[in-house]
Amino acid sequence: xxxxxxxxxxxxxxxxLVIAMFLAGAAVYIQAFDAQAILPSIAEDQGVAxxxxxxxxxxxxIGMALGVMPWAYASDRWGRxxxxxxxxxxxxxxxxxxxxxxxxxxxxxxxxVKGLLLGGVTGLAxxxxxxxVRPLRAVIASGIYISGNTLGGVATRVLSGIIxxxxxxxxxxxxxxxxxxxxxxxxxxxxxxxxxxxxxDAAQLHGSTGAxxxxxxxxxxxxxxxxxxxGFVALGVFNALFSVLPFRLHDQYPVFGAVLTxxxxxxxxxxxxxAQSGGRLASRFGHGPPLALGYLLAxxxxxxxxxxxxxxxxxxxxxxxxxxxxxxxxxSAEAGRRMPAHRAQSTALYQISWLAGxxxxxPAASIVYESWGxxxxxxxxxxxxxxxxxxxxxxxRPRSVGQSI
Numbered sequence: 288x289x290x291x292x293x294x295x296x297x298x299x300x301x302x303x304l305v306i307a308m309f310l311a312g313a314a315v316y317i318q319a320f321d322a323q324a325i326l327p328s329i330a331e332d333q334g335v336a337x338x339x340x341x342x343x344x345x346x347x348x349i350g351m352a353l354g355v356m357p358w359a360y361a362s363d364r365w366g367r368x369x370x371x372x373x374x375x376x377x378x379x380x381x382x383x384x385x386x387x388x389x390x391x392x393x394x395x396x397x398x399x400v401k402g403l404l405l406g407g408v409t410g411l412a413x414x415x416x417x418x419x420v421r422p423l424r425a426v427i428a429s430g431i432y433i434s435g436n437t438l439g440g441v442a443t444r445v446l447s448g449i450i451x452x453x454x455x456x457x458x459x460x461x462x463x464x465x466x467x468x469x470x471x472x473x474x475x476x477x478x479x480x481x482x483x484x485x486x487x488d489a490a491q492l493h494g495s496t497g498a499x500x501x502x503x504x505x506x507x508x509x510x511x512x513x514x515x516x517x518g519f520v521a522l523g524v525f526n527a528l529f530s531v532l533p534f535r536l537h538d539q540y541p542v543f544g545a546v547l548t549x550x551x552x553x554x555x556x557x558x559x560x561x562a563q564s565g566g567r568l569a570s571r572f573g574h575g576p577p578l579a580l581g582y583l584l585a586x587x588x589x590x591x592x593x594x595x596x597x598x599x600x601x602x603x604x605x606x607x608x609x610x611x612x613x614x615x616x617x618x619s620a621e622a623g624r625r626m627p628a629h630r631a632q633s634t635a636l637y638q639i640s641w642l643a644g645x646x647x648x649x650p651a652a653s654i655v656y657e658s659w660g661x662x663x664x665x666x667x668x669x670x671x672x673x674x675x676x677x678x679x680x681x682x683x684r685p686r687s688v689g690q691s692i
């Protein structure tokens with residue numbers, strides 16, 4: 288475990304680890320959401336309805352949700368970094384074989400397996416960062432990791448749509464798998480020589496009455512459940528929007544094909560800005576103001592989606608993404624900060640929360656869109672997002688002395 292201090296060697300090791308986790312974040316998202324921009328192509332080729340094709344994404348997020356907690360406990364025994372390495376290598380192998388195998392049921396099964404492996408990365412990344420990077424820099428480092436998610440998410444959405452227009456969705460998934468292999472190899476190279484950290488290390492580092500608190504008591508007394516709720520809402524709305532948007536664009540502007548869809552989904556790139564700045568804003572102004580700004584931006588962005596023009600949709604998507612990726616990194620970091628003795632489990636539960644949101648809100652939004660259209664879908668997403676704002680308000684309400692935070 289990296290010791291406190293400010294030596295050149297410590298800074299260099301921290302920097303190397305943060306770069307490695309940026310690469311890991313990109314490798315996860317480039318695989319997890321490689322099918323999002325090409326769902327219409329998959330639906331058409333496999334002869335399934337749009338609401339069924341969304342299961343390609345849901346299968347991945349379900350697998351991730353199921354995988355994060357077992358991997359968290361496994362990392363207590365074998366080390367965070369070692370488990371992350373296993374999971375990245377395994378997920379890439381699954382991604383490489385997926386385009387080669389026929390049948391929609393096989394596709395769904397492989398997506399679940401890939402999700403189980405990716406869950407080991409998403410569930411442990413923030414825990415590893417908080418155990419290896421000094422506390423004052425860990426929130427910023429977590430934002431950099433999520434910026435890697437952003438890079439992977441942008442690349443996979445833009446490239447897959449363009450490639451699918453040229454050579455079909457299977458070729459698109461194959462190219463994305465090859466890119467994930469490159470990222471995984473770079474991650475393995477950057478983590479050579481990085482020391483392991485386990486849950487026992489964390490307990491020793493934070494040895495105190497709080498460290499001996501049971502997981503259940505810690506969940507109930509630290510306020511972290513409100514962070515989980517906000518993760519559910521923020522990423523649920525985000526994934527629902529990006530799952531329904533390709534069908535909306537396909538229905539409204541069919542002449543442009545997947546290129547327009549990939550271009551608008553590429554606005555996810557603005558998340559890089561907010562993921563990078565959220566930690567710095569929190570360090571300067573506290574957790575509350577940047578979180579409030581995130582909700583304001585996200586709700587304003589959804590409101591712009593009611594305007595029937597490509598420009599308005601582009602502005603709305605950009606604002607919503609900016610806001611959501613202020614909300615998400617801040618709450619992810621809070622999950623790691625508030626429960627130092629159960630950090631792997633806390634960050635894993637946060638991942639389960641947002642994955643549950645992605646799994647449940649996305650299909651629900653698809654059903655609303657197919658049944659009632661675009662405007663009711665946007666109203667639904669706005670309502671869900673407002674629930675997250677309520678959780679944030681409750682989390683930041685004034686507390687009496689001695690009350691749990």
